[in-house]
Amino acid sequence: MPALTDAFRSFADWAEGSDPLYANLARRVAADADPDLLALAESAPEDRATPNLLLAAVHYRLARRPDHPLAAYYPSVTDDPRAPDDDCYPAFRAFCLDDADAIRQLLRCRRTQTNSVRRSAVLYPALAHVAAHVDGPLAVVELGPSAGLNLLFDRYRYDYGDRVVGAADSPVTIASETRGGDPPLPADPPALHSRVGVDLNPLDVTDDADADWLRALVWPAHEDRRAVLDAALTVARTDPPRLVAGDLLEDLPAVLDEVPEDVPVCVVNTLVLYQVPEAVCAELEGYLTEQMARRPLHWLTGETDLSGGDSVRLDWVRAETDGIERTRLADYDPHGAWVDWRA
Structure with a gap:
């Protein structure tokens, strides 16, 4: 072996x-x-x-x-x-x-469906950045959301050291260091039209066994992550995110069809595609770029290869007048401990 x-x-x-x-x-x-x-x-x-x-x-x-x-x-x-x-x-x-x-x-x-809530520390400025480039509230669609805790990014409070933003009265405080750049950190999160996740095996925050599995996925030494997870589960259980059990290729079209075509959509995936076959990743990219030609759709996407060490990146893909553009928005710690804004 x-x-x-x-x-x-x-x-x-x-x-x-x-x-x-x-x-x-x-x-x-x-x-x-x-x-x-x-x-x-x-x-x-x-x-x-x-x-x-x-x-x-x-x-x-x-x-x-x-x-x-x-x-x-x-x-x-x-x-x-x-x-x-x-x-x-x-x-x-x-x-x-x-x-x-x-x-x-x-x-x-079971699967390694770690729902790293602190990863919302990079999603907050990233979604604020996208929101600043569209008209109207965003429809957020997350691929591989696990229990969907990052879909609730607007219900958390964020402490970036020099700035505290987000939901001031939230029981969840996510501390993250800004290592470089000037990420957009509005006092209030961007307005949302809707939020939904698509996952092969979504976890139910109201199910004790699923919640315990999420806790088990947090490494024993990571006490801060465990505390944030528990607080986020408390928030999620009051109003759980909508999760669709399905394949990111086969079932994503139906999810997008539910959103009116004039509503800007942001498809989000952080550390998911490294677990997906290369051919499927290519097909997903092709489908999303086709959608960008017919509706206001943006894509915040993580890496397909995690061999680069303790830093991962988040890219912003969208349609511009001269074609599809891809911008490296941020490098960040996989668990959200720090963000290096690159845009």
Whole structure:
């Protein structure tokens, strides 16, 4: 299973410096090439991010077994976590094998649908930028929204250090550093005509199991992200976003047809396309550029390749008089910790 061990090794490199526990566990899985653990991990379909998915499944199950020795290493489960030591990986292995049936089921039916609420820190200025170039409120359509928490970007408060904007009375405060440029940060969010998400497997914020899965996808060391997620779930449950279960190619046309043709549309996807086959990405781009020729449609799109390190980008694609234009709006931390405005 060399490909799988390589995947765990790459994940460990990625997690290094961000979550010592996950880096340690992934590196040990790769180094030991334990056939029992790798066989369990192989229960995940081939199109899933297996290391992240396995760790999320363990995290989900461990929250229900806080007395297990492994829980002592998880900041999300205990108030006084131990640093990874010689006993950590054996406890992890024992937990996985003891709870293998439940973990295997999660690997088969769940996805790594991390709903990084802090990513709204780049969407706020990006959507404000688009709104400044159209007439009337925006119809926002998000591709791969998970539970749709970023569709509710206008219900959050944002602290960019030198400026605080957004919904002043929101229980959600998203702190993000402006590293460069001058992003448009209006005091109030842009007006919306409507909002909807299209996802193969949308998560329901009112369903406890789905909400717990979202929590399990947050790495144990990321306490700030977990707090923001919990606050955003509270907001979402009062008025959940509309989510359509469907394919981004097959079902997107019907969703767009629901929006009057004179209403400006902004299709949004952040960190989604890297999980989509290249041919499908090309077909999606072709379809959206065709739509731009017949209606006011803008596209805020993320990258199809995440091999560039700890920074990702957001582009703005739209029709201009001389053809389709693509502008690099921002580089940003994948979890929204900072934004570098490039436009």
